[in-house]
Amino acid sequence: MTPPRTKIGDLTGLRLDAAAVKVLAHPLRSRLLSALRIDGPATATDLATRLATNSGATSYHLRKLESVGLVSDTGEGEGKRRLWQAATDFHTWADSDFAGDEDSESALNWLVRDYARHFSEKFEQWLDVQETWPVDWREAAGMSDAIIVATADQIEQLKVELDELMLKYRRVGQGNPRARRMAVYYAAYPLDLDRVPTGKEQS
Secondary structure (H helix, E strand, O other): OEEEEEEEOOEEEEOOOOHHHHHOOOHHHHHHHHHEEEEEEEEEHHHHHHHOOHHHHHHHHHHHHOOOOOEOOHHHHHHHHHHHEEOOEEOOOOHHHOOOOOOHHHHHHHHOOOOOOHHHHHHHHHHHHHHHHHHHHHOOOOOOOOOOOOOOOOOOOOOOHHHHHHHHHHOOOOOOOOOOOOOOOOOOOOOOOOOOOOOOHHH
């Protein structure tokens, strides 16, 4: 069964279930899905070249992603020229969906850490070439951080508002020759890791 779809504006998302998170928690599959979402439909051969792997392995992993609704066949290609696309614009998950399922929790832990590694890798690639970009772009790009004091519910509301702001700016530069695609990340984590909330504080 394909995991349920969600909508944010004109974007379609998929909420990962246990099967989907286990499939996605793989270094090549995670990259394949990202490549299709960023650059659009492609064949297994094209993706293999881009990700420095072989087309046989790429085809196998694309079919695994297809089995849980993360990618789909566009129907425009045949045989080895089968054209694949991302089936949704984004995916989400809720940690509570996997509580008590050790395999799913391990898969999700790997996946989130992989996303952190991917961000670090991509951001460092930008840092390696930023001197070749105009100064206004170097000033517009970059990173920042802030310290806030909030409850778990308030952090959830913050995420909702950030998602709405991201949606507002998603296509704001469409058609402008000066516009470029940008990756925008945000992460929230506790600073006081030894101050684990107790059941009494949660009630």
